[in-house]
Amino acid sequence: VQPPEKPLQAEEWNKLREDFQTPEIFEEVMLNSMIRCNSPIDVAKSLLSHLAKRNGDIAYNVLVKYLTLCVQQGQVSEIRDVYDIMKVRFKILESGAYNLLIKGLSNSDQWRMALTLLEEVKKLMIPSRACYESCIKAAGRHQEMQLAFELYSEMLAKDVVPTLDVLQSFFDFSRGMKDAELQKELFGILLYLRENQIYPHKTFMRSIKLWFESIPGGNWRGHLTNIKDSGQCPVCHHQLEDSNLTEEEYSNLSERIIRDVIHGTDTFRKTSPQEFAAFQTFVENRLPFDIVIDGLNVSHIKPRKMQCENLFDAVNCLAKENARLLVLGRKHMLVNSSNWKREIMKEMQNKADFFFAENISEDDAFLLYATLRSGKHCKFVTRDFLRDHKACLSDSLTRHLFRKWQRGHQIVLKKCFSSVFSPQPAFRYDCVVQTTGDTWHIPYKDVFEEKYSYRVPRKWLCIQQK
């Protein structure tokens, strides 16, 4: 339905309603389309007046719809009136109405009332992210940074995850302020990004840069740059943190992978205890390896070629400088078939160690175990993103560790048009927000949305203090 352009009389509304297919929901549909078309508020008012005269009452959902329209147009006095009416009429309100009220009021000069409303919501439920964000932005806009940060930490304490937008607003609102306390809080946000491996997007990065440069007497300078593969920043020649885990992290991760990924709820789901034990003794006897290869994954790189030839190429390509290789496969590879020629397999077994798992076992789990057991220098080769194994890890901290380790240790073989592979090396440096006190290095994304969790940004913001 097309909403009318000007307020209508009762009879006119009646007529419209009768013409409508389902008169019971006429008001709702009409208000929805008003919200969509952003109709003048008077039109909605005339509809409400008509409703009130006919029924002597207006349903809650209709009031909320009207409120949506008011918030959309920033009609503060109307918002207050609706709130007053709701307040008397209903004992409590539900989250949708509170969200709207807080959003509407926080954008006006009556933003303090939004804060009192937030207090009211807290008594009933955990306020939504939208509520907190409106209040934080309102406080920031009025230069009450301390209040904004209080709300922010309260939000984190309640496990409400803030959007990048709000984090960005902190940097925008504190531009040019000289306050040690404030500076500490903002550094805290940057560390929050680091801990959760979040990458800011381009506009957010710009806000960070501008804030740094605006600190009076701070002498900060920011440059956009690309980090070289060696991990050295071309601007300040600072070496970025390497992607190695600490001893503790490393042992923690291997332990968790054995527990959650390989054993899980039932060892039989991915392998069997006998097989795993056999694999463990096999690995212990031949340690340490330099590169562990997922044989089946690699053998499918070029679909036109025979699978064992693919694997053969890959092994040849990686078997340089006496690197110790381990290839993981399944037993069916040993049976002479059109894809797996016995002679080629024999030849390969001279160049690398092979372990063949049962045909129904999962070889990826073995891949992770063998690599971790070999030590920090060991890399692994597969095109698999290992997302399903990451998902088996129970807490986010270990998952972050896994991702960091994966970035530093996974080699991806890329197929070229010629017969050779070009191994894409693992990252030498760690791709997270990092600082040394007088420098900050912040990776950022070009686009807003993060499409692939395994893809890390190549662009960096380098900030240094002169």
Place this chain on the structure above:
Amino acid sequence: MQSANMLLKKIVRSSVLPFAAQHGMKKDLFPLRRTLSLSLCLKQDNSCKPSEKLDLDAWKKVMKSGLQEEASETVSEPKELSTSAAAREILQMWRLAGRSVPENISEEQLKTFMECPSKSAKKKYLRYLHLKELYKKNDKRKVEEKRERRLEAQDQASKTDETKKRSFICLWSNTMDRAYNWRAAQSMVFGQPLVFDMSYEKEMSVREVANTVRQIVLSEGCNRRSVDPFHIHFCNFKDDSLYHREFIKYYREAWGKLLITVTDQCYTEVFPKDKLIYLTADSPKVMKTFDHDKIYIVGSMVDKSIKTGVSLARAKRLGLETAALPLEKYLLWNTGAKNLTLDQMMRILLTLKDTADWKKALEFVPKRKYCGFVNKPVKELKKTLDLINMLKVGKGREEVQKQFAKNYSKKYKLK
């Protein structure tokens, strides 16, 4: 002349709006006059004069005025509410806001609701309750309609004649029951065993267990009514487990009289190991024929999340043979998981047992999951399909080019 008239009319009409708006503004400036102008407005309405000024804030007055008395009543009420009462209030408000929330909610349900770990879990639970309530209401309505119709029919019947004489007493269902039970009893002695493995309680949520039990009840019904029933075994069945409690909910006192074997032993203790075959969709082996000497095991599990390989792991642990239905071989699979419900499994197995006809048996796979039956292996079919598609694409391009040429030539000809 006419058009000029129209224009004039339009101008007059459109000038009404700004006038009304001005008027409205004025009213806002002098709030005291509002009531006066309202009454004036009403009078004018009575005098049949359309499109006059409106009181846009009239609704507020109505809302507030109706409330003054109520408000004075509520003021004295204590503000603090218990948590459950507060939750009830919130639910009420959600209902008013048009979310799918049940009208009535019991204390127990409210407790489950409050214990839901996340917002989305709460939402899902409420939606489930809401739908359940709707179904119940619909059923009730239908039953009542039916009764009314029956009463009407009876009324009419009694008007025409009083009593009909019957040569048989109507005992159909009773005799059928007896016949079925006779068959089931026979199967307890001579029938082929079919095992339901009841050891998955820990892997499932409460609702999944309830669904499982419902599916088993359905399959038991199918089995009882079939010509040559299986001898059903519930193995690994623990007394007073969640399964047990759910079964009693369905069967009530009939639970003790069911013609099936229930045991807390494992199937490996009851039957020789080499005769057992565990049916699981994850199995690498595909079932070729139905073997009348084997004992098939079905895992009693409904898996709404993704837990692959749970039943395969169980079979591996015990060193049992496994098998999957040859769905890929006979059906051109469309969407959906390859794991079927327990009652579908039961129907398929029963049909296989009676007819050994895969096509007939796989009719019980839900139609939405497959496109059709295949007589050739799917791999070959896929190749031809790809070929057809390729040809189509090639042809399509050619056709477009042809048409393009045609159109152009036409245009040129027209010129």
